[in-house]
Amino acid sequence: MIDNTAMYKLSYGLYMLTTTDGQKQNGCIVNTVSMLTDNPKRVVVFVNNANYSAELLKKTGIFNVSVLDESAPFELFKQFGFVSGRDTDKFAGGRYETSANGLYYLTDHANAYISAKVVDAFEYGTHTLFVAEVTEAEKLQDSKSVTYEYYQQNIKPKPQAPKAEEKPTAEKWVCKVCGYEHEGELPDDFICPWCKHPASDFEKVN
């Protein structure tokens, strides 16, 4: 028996991943960045292949990871997690600097950044596992790194319960991962338009 709620007990951080197509830069939010070896310093990053970042990373092999801290607002996750970089400039209006590899890193709501260069990429269906060598790393401030659990409890907006006088018109489902709300019946093959998680990650709230 595989109980999905057991899987939710694993701990993750949240990170902004910056990549480039050679001209324009792209950013997305990822939850899995881990140090693999200390000497040489290598990190592992998982990227959903539905994200434009996966395609760019396979093409250019360089990226930055900005370690998000607990001050990161929901708008940041919405802008970088749920909007495709294919059509929009996600960096408009934010505060960024450029590291030696020419890529942006976040200076607000981040406490460190790591620049790295992909050495291996392994395909696993929906996701690619990238192993990368660290080329640059800097601590920006002492603030606490945000965990996925903190995001769930303190940053993600709570689903609105219908007011007593309102008559609920249709069933309502909320994505437990990102907070996306879906009204009406939820098909089994539904994919969250924001975070790409499947119907099994939705819960019925109405």
Added chain:
Amino acid sequence: MIDNTAMYKLSYGLYMLTTTDGQKQNGCIVNTVSMLTDNPKRVVVFVNNANYSAELLKKTGIFNVSVLDESAPFELFKQFGFVSGRDTDKFAGGRYETSANGLYYLTDHANAYISAKVVDAFEYGTHTLFVAEVTEAEKLQDSKSVTYEYYQQNIKPKPQAPKAEEKPTAEKWVCKVCGYEHEGELPDDFICPWCKHPASDFEKVN
């Protein structure tokens, strides 16, 4: 420039990894267990090759991960993190049950366990990266998973400062990872006897 303190900002959980040599079971503490894909459910685990568990995992390919919670005492980390399973029975005196694959999982100080079967193993010098398919998973309780940061701040004993009337006799170094104390000069090639981290992870406290 690679600033080591930037790397410490990545978030990790803490897990007991159970393996077997076919007869006797072995356990060790790891900090990197992440879900890679949801369908099929696959997890990734990094194991230091200095740990007996890495050898067993390459041989038998099956393991359990117990997700430790915030109630886990320092003794548990000491017993499973810092003592080699080659010579001792680490499970003596603890509370465990057995999952369908025949391996132990922890029932105290753990909120979930995951059983998995290795599908790929990639060698990266000091560490092996294992990709594994989940065969069983169960939530045990609702307690909060312990993070590496929580362990550092609340579980690991603080180094004892010398009392005012005592004259410090030698310099003293503490491993920032596990808390091991070393007295006297610290050679550049020093390896922590408990957690196998290098001299660069020690800080001088005296």
